[in-house]
Amino acid sequence: MGFVVVPATLPDIRAIYDVWFAAFKGQLILDLIYPGTDLNDEAFRKVHTEGTLEYWKGLSMEHTFQCIDTDTGKIAGMATWQVYWRERTTEERQKPWIGWLEGEQRERAEGFWGQLWEKREKWIGPKRHVYCHTVAVHPDYQGRGIGAQLMQWGMNMAEQLNLPIYLESTVEGVPLYQKLGFQTLSEGILFKPEITRVEKEVRAPLLVKMPTAAGNTTFEEWAEDNNSSVN
Template sequence: MGFVVVPATLPDIRAIYDVWFAAFKGQLILDLIYPGTDLNDEAFRKVHTEGTLEYWKGLSMEHTFQCIDTDTGKIAGMATWQVYWRERTAEERQKPWIGWLEGDQRERAEGFLGQLWEKREKWIGPKRHVYCHTVAVHPEYQGKGVGARLMQWGMSVAEQLNVPIYLESTVEGVPLYQKLGFQTLSEDILFKPEITRVDKEVRAPLMVKMPIAAGNMTFEEWVEDKSPSVKAT
């Protein structure tokens, strides 16, 4: 079994999100942003694909990749990266909103995304960085190194720019990122039961990876530094 990671193109949208939906089936994120939705419904998938197509057309800083099984041609996984080689604009830092939901469902989803946004604003603000927006591996390919392959592109770009990578993980995802050299920040995100709809808080660890050029500089020190990128030490 061989794999290759290549950029996603517009015709790949439907197949890529087949993988994304399969990877996150039964998890909190889908219940939040697509509550009560039959993800296999053809009408929903048509609207989702068309909406994603329009979204991609307007992107300048976000890049989606797919990992292909070269034996079968199937998409084994996907990842989306945001590369801020320059400081983020005010528009790029706006608080996220969910236009397709209403009432309590919208409040709940935006409450979830708002907590992610608040932490990223606190730690990153406008500074140059690489953000791992999502990594999804199809259940058939989990445990085969696909996730690590999808991480390599963003890690390489961060080294070229001498900037850190920032991401929000699940508790289950922490070991993968640690193997790749990521560190867990001293604080994480706790989602309250009114958002998760379960009896306990759900934790989302925040993880970062500093570039080699940082030497002994910690992420916290970088946050306080006013330089546009890490200074080689």
């Protein structure tokens, strides 16, 4: 039959993050936030699921979706969107912290997330916008248009609200976003080896998509304007 994107519910947490962990297996992000962890360990996954459950209970602006293979019932992909139809509060703009790590591991992870936070603060600040927090497609389903389907909800919401979309990407993810009409900002993020603890610099492109109502207004012009609407 195909695939369908639906909102995720609390009982879906474990299966959704099965997909997330599989999609990012071997990538820097997992080594940063769960260094030296056996991601298949049942005790770890139990704690992770319980922690995510508590996190979800406190959310008001974040929405998680799952793409389901209607032939098998398996989750093919997941995405998390933050929709700021109002300005972000001071609490929502706090610099991220990684409370489950200590010492050098925590310093490393927070150094990474801190750079992402700094760029978002520079470009967005308190402004109303739509933020794509993550998109993950299970390796078994990659190359089948799942990522584009997961992006559609956020793009529709941004159009409805006349707000720009902002996201950070891996270099490998850029082609997907460009096909969907996103533009790469000239100023991305370059993570130095002293932060990532890997041998080479790691680049994280920043991508944006303006709503149709913006006309010829660029994201940079929007970011400089004190008015957060493009109506």
